Amino acid sequence: LPPVAAAQLEADAELAAMLLRAAKSIGLVVRQPPSPEPSRLDDWFLGSRRDSSQPRPAPVPFFPEVHEELTKTWKAPYSTRTRPDSFLLTTLDDGAARGYVDVPQVERAVAVHLCPQNATTWRNRPHLPSKACKLLSALAAKAYSAAGQAASALHPMAILQVHQAQALKQLHEGRPDKGVMQELRTVTNFALRATKVTARSLGQVMATMVVQERHLWLNLAQMADTDKVCFLDAPISQAGLFGDTVEDFAQQFSAVQKQIEAIKHILPRRESIKPPPAKPSSARRRGGPPAASTPAPPPPPPPK
Numbered sequence: 001l002p003p004v005a006a007a008q009l010e011a012d013a014e015l016a017a018m019l020l021r022a023a024k025s026i027g028l029v030v031r032q033p034p035s036p037e038p039s040r041l042d043d044w045f046l047g048s049r050r051d052s053s054q055p056r057p058a059p060v061p062f063f064p065e066v067h068e069e070l071t072k073t074w075k076a077p078y079s080t081r082t083r084p085d086s087f088l089l090t091t092l093d094d095g096a097a098r099g100y101v102d103v104p105q106v107e108r109a110v111a112v113h114l115c116p117q118n119a120t121t122w123r124n125r126p127h128l129p130s131k132a133c134k135l136l137s138a139l140a141a142k143a144y145s146a147a148g149q150a151a152s153a154l155h156p157m158a159i160l161q162v163h164q165a166q167a168l169k170q171l172h173e174g175r176p177d178k179g180v181m182q183e184l185r186t187v188t189n190f191a192l193r194a195t196k197v198t199a200r201s202l203g204q205v206m207a208t209m210v211v212q213e214r215h216l217w218l219n220l221a222q223m224a225d226t227d228k229v230c231f232l233d234a235p236i237s238q239a240g241l242f243g244d245t246v247e248d249f250a251q252q253f254s255a256v257q258k259q260i261e262a263i264k265h266i267l268p269r270r271e272s273i274k275p276p277p278a279k280p281s282s283a284r285r286r287g288g289p290p291a292a293s294t295p296a297p298p299p300p301p302p303p304k
Helices: 001-026 066-069 108-114 117-121 131-173 181-219 227-231 244-265 280-287
Strands: none
Touching: 066 181, 108 117, 131 181, 181 227, 227 244
């Protein structure tokens, strides 16, 4: 193997061993992958033949608390919006100018060229013409904002980790500082808080992507906006894009239809009595012309 690849494999093995020790120390479930079987098509004499005695590196253990923070918005992905516990972790210095807050706005000249019929209705910023495109644009902006929060939380997390490394270096060098241990405890606590904020923001991004996919499929259906919201805001499930929402709607529709049929038999509705048709006049029965109506008297002259 090249030196770079060999160094990467060595670093991955060290990281896997560290993750294994850390996962066992905090009580996480660690699943060892099966050892690979050697292939007779591998090299026999050039040294690249796989060794069956070396197991494959184990995947990263599943952290239930991280998954819980990540999926907090998955119960109602369309209506729920994450709010971090500390806005300081997601408020980056000059973050809006660096692209951490909003999607870049479309150039007005491009918008006027592509949507000239709607240019006169724009007040502040251009917007797309159709309702479906507007909703898709709003979902993209929501996902971008959540991703920006996760990216902003990486900055304080990196600052805390570097500060933690420096404090550990001071302890390793034996410098007499009584506040180093307390500083390490505080830094670790804040780093975990930043991890929680990052997990929630990334979960919001994933949930919004699912809502976008649902919106694209619902555009092919002729249905009211209120019904679309029920499908868009359905809990996220790995069983399908819409989860149990389609089955629930079908059951509700069947129940309503059965109830309506039962009510028709129990409470029959009274038929409305129609008035009899008007009889034709005697002149029309004889075939003669209709009677002329008397002219209205002329209006009185205006007073002098």
